Amino acid sequence: MNNHSKRKIWQTPWSYPESVAFCLGLFVIGMMLQLTVGPLSSRIFTFPNNITIGVAYLVVLAITYAFARKSEFVRWLSSTSTAITAILCLGVVVFLMGITPQREIVDGHAHSVISSLGLDIITRTWYFGLLYFFLLSILGLTIFRKAGSLSLKNIGFVLNHLGLWIVLFAGVLGSGDLARMTMTVYEGKIEWRVRDANNHVFEMPIAVQLNDFRMEEYPPKLFFINTKSGSTLPIGKPQSLAIESNQSKGMVLGWEIVTKRLIADAAPVNASKFEHVLMQGTCPAAFIMARNLATNEVISGWVSSGSFVFPHKALYLNDTLGVVMELPEPKRFESEVIIYTKDGKQASAIIEVNKPVTINGWKLYQLGYNEAEGKWSSYSTIEFVRDPWLPIVYVGLILLLLGSIYMFWMANMQNRGNHVE
């Protein structure tokens, strides 16, 4: 910082006071636009607008650098002090996003002060947009400036900065072309209609036939409840007992619980008996024996989680203490489907969580099922996602990844101390 105390603000060379003033100015202008014009439309960055905007932006940035790189203004834009200020300002806005619950759907109506300031849709606000744009631009100019003296020595700089720049650039330009649609398809049926987040129905060039929806579940768990209040015990820190097999044993609240018989697909055959049956809506049931360790009193009986067909069954140990079985948690679920496309392709596939299927530029994800019916769900929900800008974002991510590996590698070899302020 040369002559920091003597220099007045707006006197060159510019530094922190100007950066802070500039970023605050962007924020204030953004806020005013937010209050008067309302949120940014996601339509700005749809094809082909985003291509036009992207190319125009790059051209302006390149021309600015080519013709004005020696100017004080561009020097200041690509300086570290401006970078630090811009990162801090964007950080504050992202921090606001972190403490305010964000709305998913922007319906255009501001319901409260928070909404009219755009605090619940920060990524769609003008001030976020302007600060993002500012950071992207100074990052771009800095890369241009350093690219002139490209060498092995600043490979880390290039990887990290260019990688980040590409991710930020392609991420925002591609945001309008990102399509996410949800399809609900019933077992044995073919479906080609999908809905977007606003519940508008579209017809897809891809149809899905659901042959089978399957689910594996974790072993059921037993909980102790206060039968008067219904709360699980011990209050605040409920203990559970997983029944993995017959003869599973466990101790909870001074009772020893032994599972005598576990049936994964059971149904009540009379008021006090469960059997294995083959039908829709079966649920796990266990015959358990509970022994009070203090009094040696033994109580036994059936417990069952119940399902959308059968009621649950609890075992009462005394006036206030009962044992219940929780609905089993899903371990994995998948849809066995046949996919048809308009251009005549046909493919059998299994769509599972974390294992999407790609076809004609669309990725199909296992999203959900009818939770009331659990493993007996008659339908599966599948999400269709298309993101044509993804490859560019991935290029940026890979550069950034290489940059971080380089950074790790070089961490101990930096030249400390020789740097001139």
Add this chain to the structure above:
Amino acid sequence: MWNSFIFFALAAIVFWLGGIYAAYRIKNAATSAVLYNIGTAIIAMFVVLLWVSLERPPMRTLGETRLWYSLFAPLIGAIIYLRWGYKWILSYSTMMAVVFIIINISKPDTHSKALMPALQSLWFIPHVMVYIFSYAILGVASLVALYGIYTRYRQQFEIKLLHVTDNLVYVGFSFLTMGLIFGALWAKESWGHYWTWDPKETWAFTTWLGYLVFIHLRFQHRRKVDAALWSLAVAFLILLICWFGISALPSAQNSVHTYNQ
């Protein structure tokens, strides 16, 4: 498995204290490093046994991530001790590990065996592992920074200390970046998009920006020691909110990253 944790923990603490004692009293780096690392190895053994008994990587609950922290903090402390010869880092990182051990013994929210389908992915281990390692390193860096602030106050500050934080932050930040990228790649496979501004993502990004400020400060202003030390303290505060505070925030009630049972 968790019922026997206290025995592993006590044994580890005894060895750690033995290592520290050897560093200060016997002044033999090899002895102290061996003793100290045996302590760390005992925790590592517990992690392995826990992994086997759970039949899944122990990285899901907060209690399990704390366990990793009490493994990595002394590991990194030992590396710094061997590399730069700072004895005090051993006591600091032990203290940190012990705090996490005590929390885990007194409040073990760790028991569920179930792993929800979205977490069953090849990305799970690298993503969480890289993050925990990064948090541990950045945590140690912040301890060094706090020590630096203290020595500034006592006017005994050595600039060498900032070089330690530089190295630590470079390593920690590179892992932070990798964690973020792995998370993005995983999110694309799991939820359909690489970045959805989920509250945890928002906070992870804020944390990342915080350390980015520190790195640029150090690059541009080598002599602004206080700004560097304090920015590191603030960045770690954000990291802690991202890690623990998030489940208490009203903004994060629908986050896919809240893992309380």
